[in-house]
Amino acid sequence: xxxxxxxxxxxxxxxWLFIVLMMTGFYIVVAKGNLVKKIVGLNIFQxxxxxxxxxxxxxTGGTAPIFPLDMEVDPAVTYSNPLPHVLILTAIVVxxxxxxxxxxxxxxxxxxxxxxxxxxxxxxxxxxxxxxxRQHSEVIGERG
Amino acid sequence: xxxxxxxxxxxxxxxxxxLSGVFSLLSALLLVVLDAVDVAFxxxxxxxxISTVLxxxxxxxxxxxxxxxxxxxxxxxxxxxxTGAALIYGTLDMPNFGSAxxxxxxxxxxxxxxxxxxxxxxxxxxxxxxxxxxxxxxxGETAVVFTAGIGVLLLxxxxxxxxxxxxxxx
Numbered sequence: 001x002x003x004x005x006x007x008x009x010x011x012x013x014x015x016w017l018f019i020v021l022m023m024t025g026f027y028i029v030v031a032k033g034n035l036v037k038k039i040v041g042l043n044i045f046q047x048x049x050x051x052x053x054x055x056x057x058x059x060t061g062g063t064a065p066i067f068p069l070d071m072e073v074d075p076a077v078t079y080s081n082p083l084p085h086v087l088i089l090t091a092i093v094v095x096x097x098x099x100x101x102x103x104x105x106x107x108x109x110x111x112x113x114x115x116x117x118x119x120x121x122x123x124x125x126x127x128x129x130x131x132x133x134r135q136h137s138e139v140i141g142e143r144g
Numbered sequence: 145x146x147x148x149x150x151x152x153x154x155x156x157x158x159x160x161x162x163l164s165g166v167f168s169l170l171s172a173l174l175l176v177v178l179d180a181v182d183v184a185f186x187x188x189x190x191x192x193x194i195s196t197v198l199x200x201x202x203x204x205x206x207x208x209x210x211x212x213x214x215x216x217x218x219x220x221x222x223x224x225x226x227t228g229a230a231l232i233y234g235t236l237d238m239p240n241f242g243s244a245x246x247x248x249x250x251x252x253x254x255x256x257x258x259x260x261x262x263x264x265x266x267x268x269x270x271x272x273x274x275x276x277x278x279x280x281x282x283x284g285e286t287a288v289v290f291t292a293g294i295g296v297l298l299l300x301x302x303x304x305x306x307x308x309x310x311x312x313x314x
Contacts, residue, residue: 007240008240010241011239011240011241011243012235012236012238012240012241013241014241015232015235015238015241016232016235019228019231019232019235020228022228022231023224023225023227023228023231026224026227027220027221027224030220030223030224031217031220031221036160036161036199036202036203036206037160039199040160040161040164040199043164043168043191043195044164044167047167047168047171047187047191050171050175050183050187051171051174051175051178054175054178054180054183055178055241056246057178057179057180058178058179058241059243060241060243062179063179064179064180064181065179065268065269065270066181066267066268066269066270067267067268067269079179079269080178080179080180082256082269082270082273083256083273084180085180085182085183085270086270086273086274086278086281087281088180088183089182089183089186089270089274090274090281090282090285092183092186092187092190092191093186093190093285093289094285094288094289095190096190096191096194096195096198097288097289097291097292097293098292099195099198100198100292100296101292101295101296101299103198103199103201103202104295104296104299104300105299106202106206107202107205107206107299107300108299108300110205110206116206
């Protein structure tokens with residue numbers, strides 16, 4: 001194999017671009033502390049996966065998989081693969097359902113803790129746990 | 145892609161929500177170019193429309209700005225780069241973009257295209273597969289959406305009542 005295969009690079013550029021997008025979303029999810037921003041990152045990741053799938057279904061010279069209205073199918077026309085489209089349609093709708101659930105959880109968390117930043121949440125959680133332990137040891141101490 | 149990077153930088157959550165809407169719209173355009181018109185419709189309506197509205201609603205109920213990051217981004221960046229490298233390594237034996245002989249193109253796809261004319265008689269193949277060949281998927285999808293809707297209702301239903309209680313306490 002030669003060192004610099006131009007055809008190969010152009011043919012795989014779509015995958016690489018979508019992987020870069022995916023990793024952008026992943027970085028937001030991992031590195032950012034704000035919960036709303038994490039959800040946005042998750043959405044970006046998701047959309048990148050969608051586009052990756054659709055790009056797999058694309059055929060060069062193909063057109064959208066819709067027949068002419070009179071149903072006279074011209075065998076010379078190539079259509080892109082409709083199966084990924086169907087799967088991704090389902091995935092988009094499920095994706096918005098999970099997004100809305102996540103956002104509702106965030107609203108609830110904000111109501112309970114007064115913050116939507118991850119590190120502040122962890123701090124509050126730690127204090128609550130410490131209090132629990134203290135109470136518990138007091139109860140045990142009384143018994144002893 | 146530039147919008148995605150802007151999302152990383154933006155401190156204002158309002159700007160983030162707007163940028164994610166723009167991102168969805170641009171990806172819908174890209175999907176049209178890739179022949180997936182139905183998917184592009186859905187992405188534009190759901191991703192750019194409903195998701196943005198949901199996000200703005202959440203922001204109205206919570207707050208507008210994110211606090212500056214408290215820990216260094218080196219470790220996450222490292223994890224992300226390693227994952228990305230692994231994924232790119234995985235694409236190296238994928239078929240070229242648009243190749244008509246790729247495994248994804250020669251398996252069941254042509255069957256759907258050839259037979260849906262006589263079997264379903266609906267011009268749009270995507271609709272035919274979605275509602276007929278893979279109807280159970282769609283049923284499962286509705287179940288998921290229904291469950292999520294119930295979850296959201298349960299999480300948010302007490303919101304107003306609890307707020308009123310709090311005011312009376314004060």
